[in-house]
Amino acid sequence: MAPLIELETISKAFAGIHALSGVNFTLNPGEVHALVGENGAGKSTLMRVLGGEIQPDEGTITIAGERTSLSGPTDALRRGISIIHQEMALARDLSVAENIFLGALPARIGWRQLNSRARTLIDRLGFRISPRALVGDLSVAHQQVVEIAKALSRDVKVIVFDEPTAVLSTGDASRLLQIIRDLRASGVGIVYISHRLQEIYEIADRISVMKDGRNAGTVDPGSTKMDGLIRMMVGRPISQLFGEKQAATIGETILKVENLRLPNGVRNVSFEIRRGEIVGLGGLVGSGRTEVARAIFGADPISSGQMQLNGRPYMPRSPRRAVRRSVGLVPEDRKGQGVILDLPIRMNATMANMAPVTTAGFFRHRREHKIVKGLIDTLRIKLGSMNDPVSSLSGGNQQKVVLAKWFHADSDLIILDEPTRGVDVGAKTEIYSLIHRLAAEGKAVIVISSEHAELFGLCDRVLVMGEGELRGTLLPEDYQEEKLLTLSMMGSATGNAGPRPTEQSHGA
Amino acid sequence: MTETSANMAEGTQKQRVQFAKLFRTFGTVVIFVLLVIMASSQSDAFLSERNITNVLRQMSGIGVMSVGMLFVILTAGIDLSVGSIAAVGSVASAILLKDYPLPVALPMVIGIGAVCGGVSGALVAFFRLPSFVITLAMMTAARGIALIMSNGQPIMVGNAGQALQNFGTSYTFGLPNPALVMIVIFLLALVALNLTRFGRLVKAIGSNEEAVRLSGISVPFHILSVYVISGALAALAGILITARSGVGSPSVGVGNELSVIAAVVIGGASLMGGVGGVINTFLGVMILGIIGNIMNLAGVPGYHQQVYLGVIIVIAVLIQNASQILRRH
Numbered sequence: 001m002a003p004l005i006e007l008e009t010i011s012k013a014f015a016g017i018h019a020l021s022g023v024n025f026t027l028n029p030g031e032v033h034a035l036v037g038e039n040g041a042g043k044s045t046l047m048r049v050l051g052g053e054i055q056p057d058e059g060t061i062t063i064a065g066e067r068t069s070l071s072g073p074t075d076a077l078r079r080g081i082s083i084i085h086q087e088m089a090l091a092r093d094l095s096v097a098e099n100i101f102l103g104a105l106p107a108r109i110g111w112r113q114l115n116s117r118a119r120t121l122i123d124r125l126g127f128r129i130s131p132r133a134l135v136g137d138l139s140v141a142h143q144q145v146v147e148i149a150k151a152l153s154r155d156v157k158v159i160v161f162d163e164p165t166a167v168l169s170t171g172d173a174s175r176l177l178q179i180i181r182d183l184r185a186s187g188v189g190i191v192y193i194s195h196r197l198q199e200i201y202e203i204a205d206r207i208s209v210m211k212d213g214r215n216a217g218t219v220d221p222g223s224t225k226m227d228g229l230i231r232m233m234v235g236r237p238i239s240q241l242f243g244e245k246q247a248a249t250i251g252e253t254i255l256k257v258e259n260l261r262l263p264n265g266v267r268n269v270s271f272e273i274r275r276g277e278i279v280g281l282g283g284l285v286g287s288g289r290t291e292v293a294r295a296i297f298g299a300d301p302i303s304s305g306q307m308q309l310n311g312r313p314y315m316p317r318s319p320r321r322a323v324r325r326s327v328g329l330v331p332e333d334r335k336g337q338g339v340i341l342d343l344p345i346r347m348n349a350t351m352a353n354m355a356p357v358t359t360a361g362f363f364r365h366r367r368e369h370k371i372v373k374g375l376i377d378t379l380r381i382k383l384g385s386m387n388d389p390v391s392s393l394s395g396g397n398q399q400k401v402v403l404a405k406w407f408h409a410d411s412d413l414i415i416l417d418e419p420t421r422g423v424d425v426g427a428k429t430e431i432y433s434l435i436h437r438l439a440a441e442g443k444a445v446i447v448i449s450s451e452h453a454e455l456f457g458l459c460d461r462v463l464v465m466g467e468g469e470l471r472g473t474l475l476p477e478d479y480q481e482e483k484l485l486t487l488s489m490m491g492s493a494t495g496n497a498g499p500r501p502t503e504q505s506h507g508a
Numbered sequence: 509m510t511e512t513s514a515n516m517a518e519g520t521q522k523q524r525v526q527f528a529k530l531f532r533t534f535g536t537v538v539i540f541v542l543l544v545i546m547a548s549s550q551s552d553a554f555l556s557e558r559n560i561t562n563v564l565r566q567m568s569g570i571g572v573m574s575v576g577m578l579f580v581i582l583t584a585g586i587d588l589s590v591g592s593i594a595a596v597g598s599v600a601s602a603i604l605l606k607d608y609p610l611p612v613a614l615p616m617v618i619g620i621g622a623v624c625g626g627v628s629g630a631l632v633a634f635f636r637l638p639s640f641v642i643t644l645a646m647m648t649a650a651r652g653i654a655l656i657m658s659n660g661q662p663i664m665v666g667n668a669g670q671a672l673q674n675f676g677t678s679y680t681f682g683l684p685n686p687a688l689v690m691i692v693i694f695l696l697a698l699v700a701l702n703l704t705r706f707g708r709l710v711k712a713i714g715s716n717e718e719a720v721r722l723s724g725i726s727v728p729f730h731i732l733s734v735y736v737i738s739g740a741l742a743a744l745a746g747i748l749i750t751a752r753s754g755v756g757s758p759s760v761g762v763g764n765e766l767s768v769i770a771a772v773v774i775g776g777a778s779l780m781g782g783v784g785g786v787i788n789t790f791l792g793v794m795i796l797g798i799i800g801n802i803m804n805l806a807g808v809p810g811y812h813q814q815v816y817l818g819v820i821i822v823i824a825v826l827i828q829n830a831s832q833i834l835r836r837h
Binding site: 297299318319320322323324329331336337338339340341342343347351352354358361362363405409 | 726782
């Protein structure tokens with residue numbers, strides 16, 4: 001039988017950076033084809049090509065034997081391709097039935113008929129959800145069922161699941177897998193993206209590994225074991241870009257965290273960090289790394305646990321209190337949370353510590369100018385004028401402005417969440433040396449990164465998180481991506497991980 | 509090669525940013541200059557000293573309120589209650605002047621306005637409620653309070669308020685006193701917005717509230733403050749209106765919130781927050797005043813004036829956003 005989908009030599013570049021290069025991917029009817037790879041390996045980009053959301057620069061798309069191009073998401077839907085995104089695309093204030101038939105609603109809605117058709121679809125999936133319920137009132141698992149019913153209502157041939165179980169509890173996840181098996185039996189082709197290898201081995205007929213925008217191989221789960229798969233996902237040459245390790249003397253403990261538990265499900269987090277140390281926080285996206293960072297910075301509430309900062313109890317209820325206790329955060333979302341794009345570089349740089357540049361609430365412009373000039377030199381920020389808006393800078397230089405805030409605030413503990421995301425190689429190296437410099441000055445630095453090579457190149461040790469828990473610590477002698485991934489992912493293989501993050505956040 | 513193309517891309521982006529800023533900043537100036545030229549060619553009376561001081565005096569209430577509105581809009585909020593709080597200020601000043609001397613009564617009135625603004629501000633800042641709805645509620649409630657206090661009747665300030673009325677109807681340095689008060693308020697705002705920590709943070713919050721919060725700054729405090737300022741200035745506007753007319757009236761300022769918002773928007777402020785300036789807001793107020801004035805001088809009937817006003821607001825916003833609109837098409 002002809003494959004449902006054939007993607008051949010697909011390439012796509014964003015701003016000169018290859019997100020996909022020469023990727024081949026096929027999907028047969030009645031098959032579950034799993035797609036695995038590290039964050040940023042190109043899985044989602046490939047699926048956005050398949051969903052018609054982006055047009056490839058090169059390559060061909062063949063659907064049911066017919067060479068074609070997809071003009072947009074509507075075109076893909078019309079050809080029977082449905083993508084179920086992690087962030088669900090449902091109208092929360094409409095009913096289940098309305099959501100299922102959204103886009104195909106008749107001008108005059110016959111409610112009885114609509115609801116009964118919706119009920120049939122949901123029954124087919126083996127769930128009991130009222131077609132009249134508001135989607136916003138449903139649990140995440142049930143919302144996902146509505147998404148699947150929506151796909152089924154359109155005579156779907158291909159369904160792409162993008163990390164469907166990341167937000168589900170163990171019970172709901174196994175029910176979802178059953179639905180997928182039933183869909184497969186009815187001849188639907190399924191693309192399944194997940195970080196949970198255990199699940200993939202339960203359900204996949206073939207597994208394709210994405211790495212650095214390429215297809216690193218397609219394997220049969222019967223013949224390739226889990227450790228082999230992990231080896232395919234990693235093993236990139238670690239280049240020499242991590243800057244000179246400066247001799248930092250390890251001093252007294254700055255931060256001590258004991259049994260931290262957060263309302264969003266993060267739990268069992270205990271660690272210490274000393275002056276002069278760079279500690280990595282690794283694990284996959286969604287494993288709770290960012291949540292821990294935000295809690296330490298007072299940006300999100302804490303349910304229980306103790307912290308000590310510089311030997312005194314520390315329980316920040318707002319970032320303001322954290323900053324007063326000399327903690328700084330370089331957030332993950334640079335443009336949304338790190339910088340104020342429309343304000344001048346000068347104003348951004350002094351935002352976290354205005355006392356030295358103001359007198360009785362009035363700015364002392366000359367003094368501010370001098371201080372910012374010093375920061376620009378120290379951090380080697382490339383700019384036209386310090387009065388230009390931050391939006392005029394490149395990504396790497398914007399990130400340096402965020403760093404400059406905490407240099408200026410002279411924070412004792414600085415947490416960097418994905419400090420080099422979207423930053424070019426040159427600026428990356430400079431940011432690494434700045435991080436080393438902080439440590440050499442006796443600051444403590446926590447680095448969160450999805451780039452494992454970055455963690456290994458930079459950190460004195462790496463704390464590994466998985467599904468909301470701190471699962472272990474890697475010391476330099478254990479620095480292998482395989483070990484990190486195993487520590488982070490294998491925990492899910494036990495299947496008794498308890499309530500998962502989002503499930504709890506529902507009640508909160 | 510890649511480096512040059514990256515530099516070029518950066519360069520054009522920078523130019524675009526500055527281009528957009530140019531339109532926003534000078535759009536208002538262009539409209540203002542065009543209007544003055546048009547008006548003076550239409551009528552010789554327009555540029556007479558008498559007429560100009562007249563426009564300034566007429567707009568003094570709106571002008572004072574628009575300063576508070578500018579601060580609120582900079583934080584991406586809106587304050588619909590200014591007209592009603594002006595009515596409270598107008599009535600309260602007439603009543604309080606009967607029992608208290610001027611230097612006591614007027615701060616009390618401004619304090620009442622600040623409390624009204626503070627109630628809205630607290631609800632917006634701490635409970636994260638939408639400012640549109642909260643200040644709509646305050647608009648209704650404050651109007652009611654003004655009607656209750658005055659029993660629905662205008663109150664003559666009488667002998668007790670003679671000093672206020674004298675102030676409101678006389679001139680200093682050739683300018684009507686209410687206009688002078690407005691100019692002083694604009695100057696204070698100019699300093700506050702551009703030279704102080706408070707002003708910078710108000711702008712920053714409107715641009716990116718989360719980034720400000722994550723810099724360790726109390727966002728709610730600043731949001732509360734702008735509503736307090738807006739309420740206090742609205743009460744001051746009410747005092748100015750009473751000073752001019754010698755009557756405290758509960759019907760003062762009906763619909764003024766819309767003129768005030770129009771003035772701030774014509775001045776190039778963005779309702780999305782973060783963008784707006786004091787001088788441009790002043791020009792926005794003057795543009796509103798001149799439009800009314802020339803149409804009066806030219807004998808355009810009142811109903812038609814409203815249509816023209818609507819058209820001019822649209823033109824102003826079009827010019828300010830011209831660079832974006834041109835880029836899109």
